[in-house]
Amino acid sequence: MxxxxxxxxxxxxxxxxxxxxxxxxxxxxxxxxxxxxxxxxxxxxxxxxxxxxxxxxxxxxxxxxxxxxxxxxxxxxxxxxxxxxxxxxxxxxxxxxxxxxxxxxxxxxxxxxxxxxxxxxxxxxxxxxxGKIANDYLGNINISRNLPTLRNIGKTITEEEYLEKIESHYKKLDSVYSVYENLSNSQPDESIKSFFKTQKTELAYHKLGRLINFINARNYKADKAVQFFNKYIQPASLLKEEIDLNSGSSVLFFSSYLPDYILARVRESKDNALYHKIGHYAYLLDYVSNNYDGEKRNYAITNNLYFLASVARNYPPNYPSVDSLITLYDSYLSEERRTLIRQRYYTEIDPNSTRYTDKDFIDEFKISTPSNHEYVLNKKLTPVTVIDLWASWCGNCIDTFPLIESLMTNYSTEKKVSFLKISLDDKEENWRKSTNKLQLKPEDSYWIVGGMKSEFAKKFDVKYLPRYIILNQEGKILKMYAPDVRNIKEFTTLIDKLIQEN
The missing domain is CATH 2.60.40 (Immunoglobulin-like)
Structure with missing residues (x-):
C-alpha cells in the first residue's frame, strides 16, 4: 500500500x-x-x-x-x-x-x-x-504489518483465507494500539493524545485500503464488486467520518482508492461517450459533493483532478483539455486548492510549456508543396480549416485518406470548409515518395520542415498520428484536439457546429 x-x-x-x-x-x-x-x-x-x-x-x-x-x-x-x-x-x-x-x-x-x-x-x-510512547508504538506496529501478498491468492491461499487473515491481522494491530493508547492517557502532552486519535483513523483506513486493493486484484466487477463493498467496506460508515489530514491512509483512501472504485463502476457501463468525455468526471464530482464535506471533499476532488490532468495531458483525444478540466473543477475547490493544482500541474507535468490551447492564434508557419512552392499556412486558411496531420510511416493515417476524400466531397459546396493534409515526415524525400505513390493532389499535400521534431509539432503538442486540428481564417484554434475522422458522426457534428458559429 x-x-x-x-x-x-x-x-x-x-x-x-x-x-x-x-x-x-x-x-x-x-x-x-x-x-x-x-x-x-x-x-x-x-x-x-x-x-x-x-x-x-x-x-x-x-x-x-x-x-x-x-x-x-x-x-x-x-x-x-x-x-x-x-x-x-x-x-x-x-x-x-x-x-x-x-x-x-x-x-x-x-x-x-x-x-x-x-x-x-x-x-x-x-x-x-x-514523544517516546508515540514512536515506540510506530516501531511495534511496523513489525506487525506482514500480510500475504495479493498475488498469492489462488496459489498458496484462498480468497476466504486471505479475508480471514485481514480480520485477524487488524485485530492484532488494534490490540497493539490499545496498549499504547492506554499508556498515552497518563501523558500531559496533548499532541501525544492527538497522535493516537489519528492512529486509530490510520488503522481503520489502512484496512479499508487493503480491501479496495483486494477488489481490484481479484478483478471483481459489477454486482460482485458492489456486494463486496457493501459487506466489507460500507459498514465502516466511511462517509460519516471526517478525513484526518495527519493520517496518510485516510487521505489516500478518500483521495485515491474510493474515487478509483467509483470510476471503475462508471467504466463498467462501457459507454464510450461517458468514459471518454466529461461524463465520468461529472459523475465523480456529483458523488463527492453529495457524500463528502469539509476537507475530505476538498482532498478527494483535488487528488482526482491532478490525476485526470496528468492523463489528459498524455491522451488528449480521449479526454477534455486540462484547462477545461480545471475550469470544471474550479467551483468545487477552495482558492488555495486551485492555486496548488495549477502550480503543481504546470511545474511538475508540463514545465515551461509553450504549446497552444483552444482559442490561441497560431504563429506563421511555412509549408512546402511538391512543386517546391512555399506558403505561409495562415494564408491558406478558410473560416473552418481542418488540418490533417500524417506521415508516410503512419498506416492509420493513410487508411483515413478515403474518409477525408469523402468529407471533402460532402463539404465541397460549403465554401467555409477546407481540408489541408500536412506531412510530419522527418525527411522530405519520404513525404515526396508517399505523395506520388498515394497519388495525392499537389495542392492537397504539404510538408513542414523538421516533421515531428519541428516547432510546429511542439506548439501543437503532436505526440501521435493521425491528428486533426481545426482553425479559422484568422489562424485562431477552434479545436486543438479534434475527434478522429473515424468517429465520423462526432467529427461531422463538430464541423457543422463550427460552420454555424463561423
Whole structure:
C-alpha cells in the first residue's frame, strides 16, 4: 500500500551536527510560508554499526507539495531543528530502511538506530525524549504489518483465507494500539493524545485500503464488486467520518482508492461517450459533493483532478483539455486548492510549456508543396480549416485518406470548409515518395520542415498520428484536439457546429 505523509506547515531552519539540504523552495509557494509563532523542536539521530551514511527525511507541507532533507551524518550523530505549529509525521530512509517518526512542537526527540538491533528480522529504532510512547508504538506496529501478498491468492491461499487473515491481522494491530493508547492517557502532552486519535483513523483506513486493493486484484466487477463493498467496506460508515489530514491512509483512501472504485463502476457501463468525455468526471464530482464535506471533499476532488490532468495531458483525444478540466473543477475547490493544482500541474507535468490551447492564434508557419512552392499556412486558411496531420510511416493515417476524400466531397459546396493534409515526415524525400505513390493532389499535400521534431509539432503538442486540428481564417484554434475522422458522426457534428458559429 502506498504511504502518504500529511503534516502541517513546516520550515527548516538550521542543521546542527550534520550536513544536509532541505529541498522545499519557500519562494515557490509563498502563500504557504509559516508564521513566526511556530515553535522549535529538535530531532537527533544517533547511528551505530553503520558506515558513515546519509539519512533522508521526507514529509509533506500540504499534501500536494513534499519536502526532502538529505542529511550527511558526522561521527554517527546528526541533529536537526525545525519550527512548526502542529505535530507531523516524517519518513526516515537510511540504507534502504524506511520508518515513520512522530515529532511535535517543543519535542526533543532522540532516535537511536543500531543496525544490530533487530526484531523479527527488522531493524528496530529506539526512541528517547518527548514523544517516546508515540514512536515506540510506530516501531511495534511496523513489525506487525506482514500480510500475504495479493498475488498469492489462488496459489498458496484462498480468497476466504486471505479475508480471514485481514480480520485477524487488524485485530492484532488494534490490540497493539490499545496498549499504547492506554499508556498515552497518563501523558500531559496533548499532541501525544492527538497522535493516537489519528492512529486509530490510520488503522481503520489502512484496512479499508487493503480491501479496495483486494477488489481490484481479484478483478471483481459489477454486482460482485458492489456486494463486496457493501459487506466489507460500507459498514465502516466511511462517509460519516471526517478525513484526518495527519493520517496518510485516510487521505489516500478518500483521495485515491474510493474515487478509483467509483470510476471503475462508471467504466463498467462501457459507454464510450461517458468514459471518454466529461461524463465520468461529472459523475465523480456529483458523488463527492453529495457524500463528502469539509476537507475530505476538498482532498478527494483535488487528488482526482491532478490525476485526470496528468492523463489528459498524455491522451488528449480521449479526454477534455486540462484547462477545461480545471475550469470544471474550479467551483468545487477552495482558492488555495486551485492555486496548488495549477502550480503543481504546470511545474511538475508540463514545465515551461509553450504549446497552444483552444482559442490561441497560431504563429506563421511555412509549408512546402511538391512543386517546391512555399506558403505561409495562415494564408491558406478558410473560416473552418481542418488540418490533417500524417506521415508516410503512419498506416492509420493513410487508411483515413478515403474518409477525408469523402468529407471533402460532402463539404465541397460549403465554401467555409477546407481540408489541408500536412506531412510530419522527418525527411522530405519520404513525404515526396508517399505523395506520388498515394497519388495525392499537389495542392492537397504539404510538408513542414523538421516533421515531428519541428516547432510546429511542439506548439501543437503532436505526440501521435493521425491528428486533426481545426482553425479559422484568422489562424485562431477552434479545436486543438479534434475527434478522429473515424468517429465520423462526432467529427461531422463538430464541423457543422463550427460552420454555424463561423
Amino acid at each position: 502506498k504511504t502518504l505523509i500529511i503534516s502541517s506547515l513546516i520550515v527548516i531552519t538550521k542543521v546542527f551536527g550534520c550536513f544536509g539540504n532541505g529541498h522545499w523552495d519557500s519562494n515557490k509557494y509563498p502563500h504557504l510560508n509559516p508564521d513566526s509563532t511556530q515553535i522549535e523542536s529538535t530531532v537527533r539521530f544517533e547511528l551505530k554499526n553503520f558506515p558513515t551514511p546519509y539519512i533522508i527525511l521526507r514529509y509533506s507541507l500540504n499534501y500536494l507539495t513534499y519536502s526532502t532533507d538529505t542529511l550527511a551524518v558526522s561521527n554517527g550523530v546528526c541533529e536537526k531543528k525545525y519550527h512548526f505549529a502542529k505535530p507531523i509525521s516524517m519518513e526516515v530512509i537510511i540504507n534502504g530502511i524506511q520508518r515513520k517518526i512522530f515529532i511535535a512542537p517543543r519535542h526533543q526527540l532522540t532516535v537511536v538506530i543500531d543496525k544490530n538491533n533487530t526484531k523479527d528480522g527488522i531493524i528496530f529504532f529506539d526512541y528517547f525524549g518527548i
